[in-house]
Amino acid sequence: MAQMQQQEKPVRPPQIQTRQPGLESVMEPAPHAEPRHRAREPKLKDRVALITGGDSGIGRAVALAFAAEGADVSIVYLNEDEDASEAAKLVKKLGHRCLTHAADIGDEAACKQAVEAVVQEFGRIDILVNNAAEQHPQENFEFISAEQVERTFRTNVFSMFHLVRAALPHMQKGSVIINTTSVTAYRGSASLVDYASTKAAIVGFTRSLAHSLVKRGIRVNAVAPGPIWTPLIPSTFPPEHVSTFGSDVxxxxxxxxxxxxxxxxxxxxxxxxxxxxxxxxxxxxxIVNG
Incomplete structure (x- = not known):
């Protein structure tokens, strides 16, 4: 009982943001995005990476980690100009080029333009990270509108089809695709039924696409994070939930x-x-056995 009470204590100030996907610049405390170490021999030397949602949260941390390992980076984001500018500044501080591109990735034409911008700037794409996502909690299933379902699937799933289709002509043998799914794909979430459904779809997409591209020498894998302190959290949940977010793992x-x-x-x-x-x-x- 004492352990349970201790876990329920706030671990960060209650806070809320009124826009999605949220701003990293106003979070308290700020998420830790800087690379935890820098390798002597860069693992991604001279490679080019396109990262959606790269302005903040996991995407920003990935952009910085890739730059620390020798890669040039393109950050695709929705409209968080300040966060994107800061992320680009941090990538450049690590000695690598960074292109920022604002786009609604739920739109196929916008995805094509994002890919074309990278190719025009860097000449190719070696790494595609499909990371951007949105979520809209609803306590009652009946409150999930058809419009919400479609929007969530467009951003979280359809975008991956659009971006991969646009990027493949510019990817060579040895290129990689990495998709961000979620722990909710494996254990479900009562208040995030549509979001968890998209994340489960991403698992199937990853496994199937891997088989589809294996003969081309392009590998496809995914990462399924649990509770991570990103702008999506204060922009999604009420302050009291934010204050103890992640304490139940x-x-x-x-x-x-x-x-x-x-x-x-x-x-x-x-x-x-x-x-x-x-x-x-x-x-x-x-433990998700996935």
Whole structure:
């Protein structure tokens, strides 16, 4: 009982944001995005990565981790200009180029334009990270409108089809695709039925696409984070939930973005050369058997 009471204590100030996907610049405390270490021998030297949702949260941490490992980066984001500018500044500080591109990835034409911008700037795409997502909690299933379902699937799932289709002509043997799914794909979520459904679809998409592209020498894998402290949290949940977010996992806390980013580095690098169609689970100890 004492342990349960301790877990329920706030671990960060209650806070809320009134826009999605939220701003990292106003979060308290700020998520940790900086690379936890920098390798002597860069794992991603001279590679080019396109990362959706790269302005903040997990996407920003991945962008910085990739840059620390030698990659140039393109950050695709919705409309969080300040966060995107800061992320680009941090990538450049690590000695690598960074292109920022605002786009609603739920729109096929916008996805094509995002890919074309990267190719025009860097000439190719070696790593595609489909990371951006949105979620809209509803306590009652009947409150989930058809419009909400369609919007969530357009952003979280349809965008992956659009981006992969646009990027493939510019990807060579040895390129990689990494998709962000979620722990909710495996255990479900009563208040995030549509979101969890999209994340489950991403698992199937990852496994099937891996089989489809294996003969081309392009690997496809995914990462299924648990509770991670990102702008999506204060922009989604009420303050009282935010204050204890992540305290119910075995490790008793939410993870930081830079604790998840190494999974993406591993999957993007030759260290994972014998892996395709797989999912990594940085989730604080929750066993999902996935």
């Amino acid at each position: 075995p490790m008793g806390r939410a993870g930081e973005p830079n604790e998840v980013a190494p999974c993406y580095v591993f999957l993007a690098s030759d260290d994972s050369s014998y892996m395709t169609g797989q999912v990594l689970h940085p989730n604080g100890g929750e």
